[in-house]
Amino acid sequence: SQTIHQWPATLVQPVGSPLSLECTVEGTSNPNLYWYRQAAGRGLQLLFYSVGIGQISSEVPQNLSASRPQDRQFILSSKKLLLSDSGFYLCAWSTLSPGTEAFFGQGTRLTVV
Amino acid sequence: AQSVTQPDIHITVSEGASLELRCNYSYGATPYLFWYVQSPGQGLQLLLKYFSGDTLVQGIKGFEAEFKRSQSSFNLRKPSVHWSDAAEYFCAVGAQSGAGSYQLTFGKGTKLSVIP
Numbered sequence: 001s002q003t004i005h006q007w008p009a010t011l012v013q014p015v016g017s018p019l020s021l022e023c024t025v026e027g028t029s030n031p032n033l034y035w036y037r038q039a040a041g042r043g044l045q046l047l048f049y050s051v052g053i054g055q056i057s058s059e060v061p062q063n064l065s066a067s068r069p070q071d072r073q074f075i076l077s078s079k080k081l082l083l084s085d086s087g088f089y090l091c092a093w094s095t096l097s098p099g100t101e102a103f104f105g106q107g108t109r110l111t112v113v
Numbered sequence: 114a115q116s117v118t119q120p121d122i123h124i125t126v127s128e129g130a131s132l133e134l135r136c137n138y139s140y141g142a143t144p145y146l147f148w149y150v151q152s153p154g155q156g157l158q159l160l161l162k163y164f165s166g167d168t169l170v171q172g173i174k175g176f177e178a179e180f181k182r183s184q185s186s187f188n189l190r191k192p193s194v195h196w197s198d199a200a201e202y203f204c205a206v207g208a209q210s211g212a213g214s215y216q217l218t219f220g221k222g223t224k225l226s227v228i229p
Contacts, residue, residue: 006156032215043119043221044157044203090156098215099145099164099207104156 002027006091006105013112019064019078021108023091026072031093033074034102035066038088050074051096086112115140115208119220126194127228134189134223136204145207146187147217148178150200157203163187174198199227 006023013019025031032051036044046059048066056066063082067075074091088109092102116139126132138144145164149157161172168180178189187204204220 034216036219044219046216046218049216088154092157092217094215094217096215098209100215101147101159101162101207102157102205102217104149104158106156107154109154 002093002103004091004093004103004105006108008108009106010109011111013081013110015083015112016080019076019081019085019110021076021089021091021110023074023076023105024072025074025093028072028093028095030071030096032096033068034092034094035074035076036090036092038090038107044090048076081112083112086110115144115206115218117204117206117218117220119202119204119223121223122221123224123226125226125228128196129193132189132191132194132198132225134202134204134225136187136189136220137185138187138204138206139185140206140208142208143182146178146180147205147207148172148176148187148189149203149205149219150174151203151222152200160189160202194225194227196227196229199225201225 003026034049035047050068064078090107091105094100094102118137147162148160151157160176161170163170163180170178201222201224203222205217207217
């Protein structure tokens with residue numbers, strides 16, 4: 001069966017420090033991968049999605065970047081964190097077939113201080 | 114582009130009462146529709162999904178949802194709410210993006226509180 005791992009679960013980082021959140025998927029190949037951010041009362045905002053290695057699409061301009069160095073690995077990064085980067089970050093995967101649901105990791109709570 | 118509206122930010126119901134959470138979508142073609150549930154500090158779990166066929170869809174934990182094309186709605190229902198149903202619920206529509214890839218677009222969520 002397929003599983004998705006996301007870490008760390010919680011992170012407190014000072015303003016201006018770098019960020020690296022990692023997500024890996026097991027049990028499937030060539031998945032679509034997604035990074036979402038969730039802020040209170042604002043639902044889930046799609047940040048990045050990837051349909052293949054090295055293929056990243058950004059949905060909103062921001063202080064963050066994403067990379068997909070391997071088929072089942074998706075990384076969310078920042079060179080210098082801002083206070084506004086605080087939030088709950090969720091990684092998800094889906095198959096390539098239209099109509100499929102997305103499967104979510106357990107999320108990372110990021111607090112920038 | 115597709116969009117999802119969940120008109121109710123917060124709903125409170127008594128345990129044992131019935132529940133209906135509203136969801137309206139905007140999409141030019143037949144949508145793929147989903148309901149997810151999120152417990153505090155956790156990821157999202159799929160409750161049910163609609164692709165085609167029967168417009169009344171059964172899901173896990175006793176939930177069901179009805180697709181109404183004329184109203185562009187996909188409301189979630191449960192006949193009798195349990196205290197463990199307290200969580201945040203998200204409606205989503207799946208569709209091809211402008212870049213050709215498939216994406217899920219989520220509503221802002223409805224927080225459900227249950228009174229014992």
